[in-house]
Amino acid sequence: MKDKPSWNKLAPYAGRWVALIGDQVAGVGWTAAEARRAAKRNRPKEWAAAVIFVPAVKVDSDENENEGGEAKLKTLRTSERKITLPEWPWQMVRRLARSRQTHVWLVGGAVRDALLERPLHDWDFAVDRGALKLARAVADAFGGAYYSLDVERGTGRVVLRTDAGTQLDLDFARLRGDDLDADLTTRDFTINALALDAAGALLDPTGGLDDLAARRIRATSEGVFRADPVRMLRAVRMAAELGFQIEPQTASWIRRDVVYISEPSAERVRDELVKLLALPGAVEALQRLDAFGLLQPILPELDVLKGVTQSPPHRFDVWQHSLLVLDTLETVVATITEDESPTPSSIAGVPTAAWSDLARALKRFASDVDQHLAIDVSGGRDRALVLKLAALLHDVGKRETWSQDERDGRIHFYNHEPVGAEIAARRLQALRFSSDEIARVRVMIGQHLRPAHLARAERLTRRAVYRYFRATGCAGVDVVLLSLADHLSTYGPNLQDRRWMRRLSVAEQLLTHCFERYHETIEPPPWLTGHDLMDTFALSPGPQIGRLLETIREAQAAGELQDRESALAFARRLLDKSAD
Template sequence: MKSASFFDLDELERDPYLRAVEAVAAASRVGPLYLVGGYLRDLLLGRGRARRIDLDLVIWGKPELFGRDLATALQGSLIRLEPETVRVIVRSPIGVEDRSIGMIVQIDISRSKGETIEDDLTLRDFTVNAMAVRIDSSDPRPPTPDTLCLIDPTGGLNDLREKRLRVLAPSAFDRDPLRLIRAIRLAAELGFTIEETTRQWIIERASLLGTVAGERLRDELFRILDTVPTAPWIEHLDVLQLLKVLVPEVEALKSVPASTPHRLPLWEHSLQTLESVELLLTNLGQLFPEDALWLRERLSREIEAGVTEAAILKLLGFLHDIGKPETRSMLPNGRVRFLGHEQAGLPILTRLCERLRLGRRATSLVTDIERHHLRPIHLPSRATVTARAQYRFFRELGDVAPVVLLHSWADLLATIGGEAEEFSRHQVFLREAFRFYRTEFLTSQVKPIVRGDDLIEAFGVTPGPFLGFALDRLREAQATGLINSREEALAYVQEHLDSWQQSFEVLPS
């Protein structure tokens, strides 16, 4: 990492985003123009750029005028955030014509909050974000390494060296309570330690997190969930009294002791399940070699902006038993049960999704994992798991089934440990289940041997609900190997059509 005396002007000059901004600033005759915040911090740390580039600029002119010029030059769009702040969004790399490249450049332009840049910096959040460099060509100072130095009035560079996150003042949390959770997110992403006084100020003001808009909370929480490892930072959220503001029901988990077959008390089990999810995600290739590629691709896809299936899987890692405290009961023989805890957890998790302003798809994934998370653990407890049982499992769960299976691996590992024979059997079951899903179930759904028109023509079946019922029975027979050709399928229908009709007529409406 560089210090101020080693700050490399050439590195700034090579940066295409800053070059583009400087060119527009020169043409617009913008006065002092400073780069501040996280982008500068990451340059100093030598961190690689992500698919999203966030620049923070400070000027003394009118942000909207400069923002309009910048948006025009970079073929971006302008958004007004506050009276003195605008945002320019460019949906491809600066200087690259191909708009299909998945890069987003976000440039926030703010009017200085003080008479000098030092005044502005002292009103920011953390010392590592309270540094600046002047980047406009109208800087009257000669561009030498001695004079183009880092502006660092609060000691941010030293905190970078020490890998320490320090808030500038407790009032920073009062001005924007989102900074309470942002402290954990920054520490998680940077691998920093939160300074002790900052930790105390967070605890004292934790309740303020409840006043923050859900969308802003969602972004910070899911960036924490994207870090590796995640579990220590969820513990930080808990210790610093923030987690109970997000999910008040978490506190009740801590009062539930271990009970057979669980090795750990409930809260420790929840954290251990999250750690097991991370172990699973890191070792997919070793655990499920035939399925690792498509599982990785699926888990890394965004359900909505900033929310991946992997992050949802982590979220349910430590919240899947959130309904247990209210369903705990003890039998006369001392056995503890939690009947219906997965149903009891649904309204709690639904409220959390609403609080975080999660969309329909993300909310459905959360609630579907919760609703079904016990099913894969109960299924292989039978003597044999038939192809029909596997087919009906995948049919009933639908697209969420693979994620539920992965969750069950982590949950059972946290419950009984990897040395238990039951866990070894579950590992074998999961490998077979993924094989069946990939080679049999999906094929029966995508390439059925016969279709509805065939049944209408051959047997006079009327279009309607019964036709769908019969087609599902055929897909099940195809997936389980009972039929392998059109001729066998039609013969199978001839044999079972009457019994299907009788079964369909007694189904509840």
């Protein structure tokens, strides 16, 4: 790349993705999409020409990297292994530990990911003594925030902000056991039971390096899942995330211990489920959960959809259809937001031309949709994640509403949307999702057929657009995306061109109004207030005022009113009509 910045400039971001504008780092993230979104937030009027991964291992460069200073990476060699870690924050942690005569080891996922040359997420440190004091010292040195996670067990967290504004968590914990070997051998999986000491020695008491090379998930011992049943979910999630296989003995222990999955707190189960759903290709991981018997205890409302039959144009039962909608949704979003067209799943059987049609119709909303879905809803869980939840659960009301016409045998699911919205809300409450997340899912499931209803009309009026967004609120964009995925999953290879193009036309118009004409048709500035109506027409406060204002506002959004005077005249006609 012509304007590629020097390694010295990229070194602080080793293990992460960076979005570049010229030779400047405009955004940083743990994924390419996150880096690009950060760049859009930081420099909204410019487009990042490239998004690149800064490897943990220093790569060759045409530039003389040593001129003008040392590269800010420290290469650590252990036998035939080489790990390269950013000196920030590793060097400061070592220095502070040494000054306190404390031994510190980098452990777990950070070591694993460095060996795999993957982006480094959170850093975990094991400390022989004084873990909380060391964590506070690190927070002070970096100007970060310190939090005590478990004083009794000696665990604390340091939250740092990088120059690009991304969050980095450093967790410090007292050794579990008499020494590091005891600590590592009680961890969940061998590939997480790795440690790096301050001198650069790589410690591997359970054979994690061999399992990394073989790309397998192996439990450190037979009792790991009974000690913490959430680890069963983590095994499935890590296998999907890393592209590894769960070793047969470990798989048999999961099947044996699945009965214990009800023991952990709902919050911990939720967090692991969320991490799994956030992965691309989440459906495969969900199917693996189901094969182990782990899905039914977590999402029983989804499990009971197996065997719930549907009439054509549906091709699958409700369970398979629900998984297919989630899978197709990922491709719908990627087709709109990503620079390169994704490879659609062959399961849906959607004609290739349909994806091209989708890109032509909605690609211009790429930045808007991307930023919309990146907005946090609660606890670090963004709109994209909540949309995937809604897609998975969108038809959970069909089992309770199933009926069959005695005359023609067709199957119906009358009112399955509102019924399903409440079923999903109860399950999400049990999993301790926030009220904002639950409200959002309730709207998406309750309204997921609305774009299909709009597509049946000859044309989409401004009044219909206004009413659509009044019903869906800030989830209106999400409902559009869910509806498209639902349509493609339903028809698959039997997709009808005319029907599909009409659905795309409605989607394009709804997104246009949302992103380009918002203050014209969705949230027009009010020309009248309640006081205006009361003063002009000698009205008393009451529900009548609210109804009048809403009727006026809808007429304004529909383009039937031009100014304050026409709004007052319209109000007078409404009052005269009600008096007759």
